[in-house]
Structures are given as structure tokens and as C-alpha cells.
Amino acid sequence: MKIAVISDVHGNAMALDAVLADIAGQGVDATLCLGDHVSGPIDPAGSADRLMALDGPVIRGNHDRWLADGQRDGRELDSVDRFALSHMTDTHRAWLAAMPATSVFNGEVFLCHGTPASDNAPWLDGWYHDRKTTLPSEAAVTAAAEGLDYPVMLCGHTHAARSVRLRDGRMIVNPGAVGLQLVHGSPDARYAVIERRNAKWCTSLRVVQYDHHAAAQQAVDNGFLPWKQALATGWADASGLF
Structure with a gap:
């Protein structure tokens, strides 16, 4: 079995198109999506249309929940979510x-977005502090997987691609972000392919080029200048974007 895993499109239909084209050449059995689909200043509706046509399960992220609720955990939606x-x-x-x-x-x-218990908590990476992410302790990562008897567990949310393997052999994979690269040093879109070979699962973290300058310009044209550097370079952190 071979599966594509995407996450955190954030309304970037240009990046999503490039990733879906790459997936089409991978011979996968299904494409799974881990949330934060449309919250971004490029093409939310176009991204939604493409994701609604996928052949695998699609779950919500924290931004998807906020959009469905019309509020951000009791507070007003930010300008990106309102857009x-x-x-x-x-x-x-x-x-x-x-x-x-x-x-x-x-x-x-x-499949989950953040952790199995929360769509707004990071699992494999600590959140950004001065452009830095940190791998949490082994104990913390393992504790979040307690009670889950699955050989593969998927998460997104942090936009940082990572694959880890617990001591009991279970694998946790974050495919990275399709639509918004943070502290990667590259604007290219990211996703993962997981494959079961001889009863064992393995991971390929893939990087896909797309017209990130056009995406950055679209964000600017829509009134979201702070997104320009993140989309065009991949060096920025999340400060000021949401």
C-alpha cells in the first residue's frame, strides 16, 4: 500500500496544484489530508474545491474548526480567517x-492535525521561538501516542516535515506544509508518501517546486503584505501572519 499525505494548504491553490501533479506520478492508492485547508490569502475557494475531490479522508485543523465556528475559541477571527x-x-x-x-x-x-487530543497543539516539533523549532522529549512524543494501536500516525500543524519512529516500532509522520513554508529556508511545497513494504512502513518526505513568487504576489494583491516574505523565501516564521 502506498499513500500520499498532505497538510496545511492554507488556501495556496498554486502549491496544491503542483503537489497534486507530483502525487499523480507516484502511483498512490489514496491521498490523505490533515487539515488547515483554506485559511490563507491566496485562493481559499479553489483550494477547497480541489480538496473536496480527494479520494481519501480529509480531517479538520484548528483553522478549519475556527472557520466552521465563526470564531477563534471565543474570540473574533483574525483577518486571514475572515478573508x-x-x-x-x-x-x-x-x-x-x-x-x-x-x-x-x-x-x-x-490521522490528526496537531496531536490525537488537540488540533491546536504541536506533536513532533515545539512551536516557533525566534525562528527555531525544537524536537520535544521522547517521553512527551510517546505519551501523546498512548492508547493508539496503529503502526502509522499522521499529524500536521507545525509546517515542519519530520518522521519519527517510537521504540515499539510505531511511526509518526508530519508531511510538512503544502502552502506555507516556515523556517525551512526554502519556499517549495512539501508532502509525504508513506508505503508498506513487506509488512513494514517507510516514509518519503517530498519537496515540490511551484511558482511561489506568483503566490506571494497574489497574497500582496489581496492585501496581505506580511505573507510575501514567507511565501517567497521560506525563511520567515509565523509572526504576524495570522
Whole structure:
């Protein structure tokens, strides 16, 4: 079995198109999506349309939940989420509202956005501090997987691509972000391919070039100048973007 895993499109349909084209050449059995689909200043509706056509489970991220609720955990939505919401049709909103927080694919692959317990907590990377991410302790990473009897567990949220293997052999994979690269030093889109070979799972973290300058210009044209550096370079952190 061979599966593509995407996450954190953030409304960047240009990056998503490039990733989906790359996936088409990988011979995968399904494409799974881990959330934060449309919250970005480029093409939220176009991104939603493409993701709604996927053949695998699609779960919600924290931004998807906030858009469905119309508020950010009791507070007003920020300007990026308001932009995304203003471009959603009723069909898009219903799709977001019906999305599960977690899912299981083929009885073997567990999907979540942040951690199994929270769509807004990081699992494999500490959050950004002065452009730095940190791998949490082994104990903390393992504790978040307690009670999950799946050989593969997937997460997103941090935009940092990483694959780890617990001591009992279970694998946790973050495919990185399709639409918004943070502290990577590259603007290229990212996703993962996981494959079961001879009863064992392995990971390929893939990097895909796309017209990131056009994406950055679209964000500027839509009134979101702070997104320009992150989209065009991949060196920036998340400060000031949401």
C-alpha cells in the first residue's frame, strides 16, 4: 500500500496544484489530508474545491474548526480567517463543518492535525521561538501516542516535515506544509508518501517546486503584505501572519 499525505494548504491553490501533479506520478492508492485547508490569502475557494475531490479522508485543523465556528475559541477571527470565510460558498462551509477531528484509514493509519487530543497543539516539533523549532522529549512524543494501536500516525500543524519512529516500532509522520513554508529556508511545497513494504512502513518526505513568487504576489494583491516574505523565501516564521 502506498499513500500520499498532505497538510496545511492554507488556501495556496498554486502549491496544491503542483503537489497534486507530483502525487499523480507516484502511483498512490489514496491521498490523505490533515487539515488547515483554506485559511490563507491566496485562493481559499479553489483550494477547497480541489480538496473536496480527494479520494481519501480529509480531517479538520484548528483553522478549519475556527472557520466552521465563526470564531477563534471565543474570540473574533483574525483577518486571514475572515478573508477565507468571505470566499467560502455554503457548500464549502458545510464541508468544513462536517469534517472530523481525527480519522483512521484502512485500519492502520491514524490521522490528526496537531496531536490525537488537540488540533491546536504541536506533536513532533515545539512551536516557533525566534525562528527555531525544537524536537520535544521522547517521553512527551510517546505519551501523546498512548492508547493508539496503529503502526502509522499522521499529524500536521507545525509546517515542519519530520518522521519519527517510537521504540515499539510505531511511526509518526508530519508531511510538512503544502502552502506555507516556515523556517525551512526554502519556499517549495512539501508532502509525504508513506508505503508498506513487506509488512513494514517507510516514509518519503517530498519537496515540490511551484511558482511561489506568483503566490506571494497574489497574497500582496489581496492585501496581505506580511505573507510575501514567507511565501517567497521560506525563511520567515509565523509572526504576524495570522
